Amino acid sequence: MEEETGKEKIMKEKTKKSVSYKDAGVDIDTKGCFTSNIYSKMQTTFDGRVIENPGGFGGLFALNSRLKKYRQPVLVSSSDGVGTKLKIAFMMNKHDTIGIDLVAMCVNDVVVLGAEPLFFLDYLASSKIIPEVLHEVIDGIVEGCRQAGCSLIGGETPEMPGFYQKGEYDIAGFVVGVVEKDEIINGKNITPGDVVLGLGSNGIHSNGYSLVRKIFFEEAGMKPSRSLRKYGLKTTLGEEILKPTRIYVKAILKILNKYKNKTVIKGMAHITGGGLLENIPRILPEGCSVKIDKTRWDIPAIFKIMQDIGNINEREMFRVFNMGIGMALIVSALDVKKIMNDLNAAGESVSVIGEVTEGERSVQVI
Template structure:
């Protein structure tokens, strides 16, 4: 009896077709430093001489159970943007410029068209971040995943001059906290989101939600904002003392990660608008402020900490570079946490 890899569930030809389909998308992201093409054993990237004392900054992440929404909607061209965003926004926090990105796509059965849609989204994210999609891995593993499902992981590498690393050590009492608006949920809290919408209240993805102004599925698949280009431009003109990417753990757990001991972040709750998706989730889940702000970004996707004298300049620059930004609080003496304040307190 003829035994073959294909009969076991792995289609080598599908893998070859996938590589051919994604080459165009990857090549569209290449920077001048890239000196290899897609399809080799490794990607090559030349670190040019414009750096005096370069430090490489790396990060890895995934998309979490937001993937379940993409599966259900059979829409795969935006989830790659989320993947890139989760990685490049993280390394941006240290002041690093993303240089290149690698992806890992694992699935039960490789479908070249679907894979191309996923990689297309990744390439769009790389273009937004200004980094090259240098390579990746596509794994077909029957028996490991459910049919029609896949998993994604991403890896970003960036660079920063050693004397320009942003680590929060210069933050001091009285500094202003600037929040950049998110694009909705981004890629965190989806286990709770799916539980509330689909298990508890039996919503449908194609259901139009008046508060949201779109279908529930469209809202949930809004891709994570990539803040790289705007923040890199602002860094050239203003001293940024600390930054935080607001991901899992929300504002309550991510902002303290950059604070020196003895300082806390006081956030004014009414200093920025809470987007309807968060208000709806709070209502459905009867979530209090603490739980909401520890689970979701609550409308703020990225935070800058700067000197008070620079806040108006930063707001103007943010608008110039396409961001919606707010002064959301101030650094005070305290126990290295976040305090949520009602207006006027």
């Protein structure tokens, strides 16, 4: 067999097909068009503090216009995602609420410190940019920012073929807020005799979905389209478990602004992973515990359905899920009535769910 001459090798290289980034699965043109279209949606969340910088490498936010009212402003930040709740969105091909969850998980975490959320950024990665799907996700993020009163000033949308399953994506969010240094709410003033208020959740919110999926899809063999009418609900399973997380920011900030310089809210806990049992102790000082009375509020039916189908013990339910309480506030017994009235006026469902007792930073459910 004759060996190729140098000239033949060169000719073969010239006829060889050129490989592009698009051949590798990344379409720069599609991404460019997609990210350009996002900016107009972001603008709907802007206020006078945002310095517009379309196409820039970072988002710009002017502190001086709002922070003049602060003597010692402290920036508060948080980062989070929505976990395997994304799997439900994929199963239902419904992506317009998952962005609300993303914002909620971040902004609810900073408001418990008394902070006003200022701006938000997102990270939205996928195996392939499918504009109609990712625009739905962005719509949810924009809506979440509106509900929280913060600006969406930037983000990243990488296309990562071979890393994510086809048709799937992952999201993460980042928020920055501000609070006066001597008005940070950290639970240090909580004492036995204080009262625990619970703000109603919108169902499961964004935690415990590995167990949710195991119960409904593996154990019970149910499909997202399954009607829950036999359980007294008017929704399908998918609709019920995809309900977005409630955002409590505006209601809580109204209270804090109304009673400025007065410690009416001593501590707050966003009830996320770990449920009431794990989250409330995070704000309790030494010598304090909490006793919760589960008869004080209506536990949403979805939790009872899961408990029955999965044969889950009660402690596990309260340790994994919010059980109908998305946010817990600890206030003085003297302030309970006025705080409840203010929260009701702000559109929140609020109940007295327990009290602070002597003990070592634990929660007892009775």
